[in-house]
Amino acid sequence: MLHSDEPNERRAGVIIVGETRDAAHVDVLQDMLHRETDPGILSCVIRGLHRLSVPALNASLAFHLSHPEVEVRLAALEAFDIEDDEGLRKILSLMGDPDAEVCQKAQEKIKQATYQNPLILIKSLNIPGRKLREHLFDLLNTLNIKAPAVYRFARTQLKKAYLCLLEAEALRAFSEGPERNLLTEHLAQEVKGRIETILRVLSIQDTSGQIRIIWRSLFSADSRQRANGIEALADTIDRTLSKILVPLVEDIPLSEKMKAGRKEFAFPDVRDKTALILHLLEKPDWVTVFFALTLLEKEGPSGMGYPPLGALESSENPWIREKAAKLLHGHQLEGDMGITGMDAPPDLTTRMLHLKTIGIFQGLTVAELAAVSTGPQFISCGSNEVVMREGDPGNALYLIMEGGVSVIKGKPGRKRLEIATLTPGDYFGEMALLDEAPRSATILTTGPSRFMVLYKADFDRLVTESPQIALNICKTLSRRIRSLHERISGMPKPTHHAVQTVGSTAHG
Numbered sequence: 001m002l003h004s005d006e007p008n009e010r011r012a013g014v015i016i017v018g019e020t021r022d023a024a025h026v027d028v029l030q031d032m033l034h035r036e037t038d039p040g041i042l043s044c045v046i047r048g049l050h051r052l053s054v055p056a057l058n059a060s061l062a063f064h065l066s067h068p069e070v071e072v073r074l075a076a077l078e079a080f081d082i083e084d085d086e087g088l089r090k091i092l093s094l095m096g097d098p099d100a101e102v103c104q105k106a107q108e109k110i111k112q113a114t115y116q117n118p119l120i121l122i123k124s125l126n127i128p129g130r131k132l133r134e135h136l137f138d139l140l141n142t143l144n145i146k147a148p149a150v151y152r153f154a155r156t157q158l159k160k161a162y163l164c165l166l167e168a169e170a171l172r173a174f175s176e177g178p179e180r181n182l183l184t185e186h187l188a189q190e191v192k193g194r195i196e197t198i199l200r201v202l203s204i205q206d207t208s209g210q211i212r213i214i215w216r217s218l219f220s221a222d223s224r225q226r227a228n229g230i231e232a233l234a235d236t237i238d239r240t241l242s243k244i245l246v247p248l249v250e251d252i253p254l255s256e257k258m259k260a261g262r263k264e265f266a267f268p269d270v271r272d273k274t275a276l277i278l279h280l281l282e283k284p285d286w287v288t289v290f291f292a293l294t295l296l297e298k299e300g301p302s303g304m305g306y307p308p309l310g311a312l313e314s315s316e317n318p319w320i321r322e323k324a325a326k327l328l329h330g331h332q333l334e335g336d337m338g339i340t341g342m343d344a345p346p347d348l349t350t351r352m353l354h355l356k357t358i359g360i361f362q363g364l365t366v367a368e369l370a371a372v373s374t375g376p377q378f379i380s381c382g383s384n385e386v387v388m389r390e391g392d393p394g395n396a397l398y399l400i401m402e403g404g405v406s407v408i409k410g411k412p413g414r415k416r417l418e419i420a421t422l423t424p425g426d427y428f429g430e431m432a433l434l435d436e437a438p439r440s441a442t443i444l445t446t447g448p449s450r451f452m453v454l455y456k457a458d459f460d461r462l463v464t465e466s467p468q469i470a471l472n473i474c475k476t477l478s479r480r481i482r483s484l485h486e487r488i489s490g491m492p493k494p495t496h497h498a499v500q501t502v503g504s505t506a507h508g
Helices: 007-020 023-035 039-051 058-066 070-079 085-096 100-112 118-126 130-140 147-173 178-205 210-218 223-236 239-249 254-264 273-281 286-299 318-329 348-356 366-373 431-435 456-465 467-490
Strands: 377-381 386-388 396-402 405-409 417-422 442-445 449-455
Touching: 007 023, 007 039, 023 039, 023 058, 039 058, 039 070, 058 070, 058 085, 070 085, 070 100, 085 100, 085 118, 085 130, 100 130, 118 130, 118 147, 118 178, 130 178, 130 456, 147 178, 147 239, 147 254, 147 273, 178 210, 178 239, 178 286, 178 348, 178 366, 210 223, 223 239, 239 254, 273 286, 286 318, 286 366, 348 366, 348 396, 366 456, 366 467, 396 431, 431 456, 449 456, 456 467
Parallel strands: none
Antiparallel strands: 377 449, 386 442, 396 449, 405 417, 405 442
């Protein structure tokens, strides 16, 4: 049965071996672990080997922890033993898995493991990804975290926060432009993020809840609350930490903040443009690397020369690959970022700047805007062209980049009412992202138009990392409903002559 060409027979054979714990077939199962392609059978193979207590199974399972099929990842996760820091890190990465069950199982695995290293968990808060960080905080709240580990982590975060300030200060040597401004904003947001992370970690050991109150006060829009929070922070936390944390949250000049940082930490000299770019290109954050490459591209070889870019040309991130290839060879990598010319999609910076003007994306960080900007597709339509029809299935949000549209209620053959016109910066189709309901209106272009299209699968992934997007959509929908209610309330009772009819062009 194990060697059968029939999948159901192979699966049955694997299950029998696992249930009977027949060690005579271990070699066959280990061979199947590497060559079996059916996810259902592969997951049974992993569980069978686990039941047979095969030694050194971790090495073979590590690859399957990132398998594209959820059932295989779950089986590998169940069979994997956390024995050291490396194993702990592998399971930690699954706490940011797209599948909720995998996330939950990974968290339970770490809680129940005989091997524990809370310092690894704390350090992992630096890993990008809101979802993973939130699960980590939940996990840390259940573990016994020693004060020295928290102190060391806080100092490390503080040094990185001051380094971001130093980088932002050095960026002033470059000409002002959207790339420099976005990178400066990104660095400021990184400082804020590190401060929040420090306070959340400190609050784990604070049974009084005072740190959480201080945290909320420090980031309040009320200046008096902020001042009270700073005063309370200085009185509450360890003095050696407060003297380097408090300047970061005080409303004082950047030079004064850096005085406090330089007293405690040694920093690289990044005052020279070339030194700064080289430094930024070594950071693990892809958004920083992208903007550093963009600044290098704008500055040109006559301004500062090119640093070594060979490693970046083979980066896993397509935006980094494209930019590095363009700098090295004067062209894009073929097939990476699509076609060139008039129909080419806008570059990443243009996308981000456009998204910043759109209601549902306001309030996002630069890193979140970058994440949103990498997913959408772009379509162009002519004048009087139907973009979507009322009643059609919905699975995407449309952002108007150029042109405009009419929003029309009423199906073909009936009187049709134009209820709104939308222009660049507006969007439509957002309900499809929330409930996949049929389109509630027909959308007709008023002239040649171009749209950024965000599909539901990409939206679901983004909302997991950036819940602010879903909150912004709810706010926008609430405003639209109020506006529509006001329009309806103020309209006279409908008559045959009061209905606005849209001509036959609305039928597409």
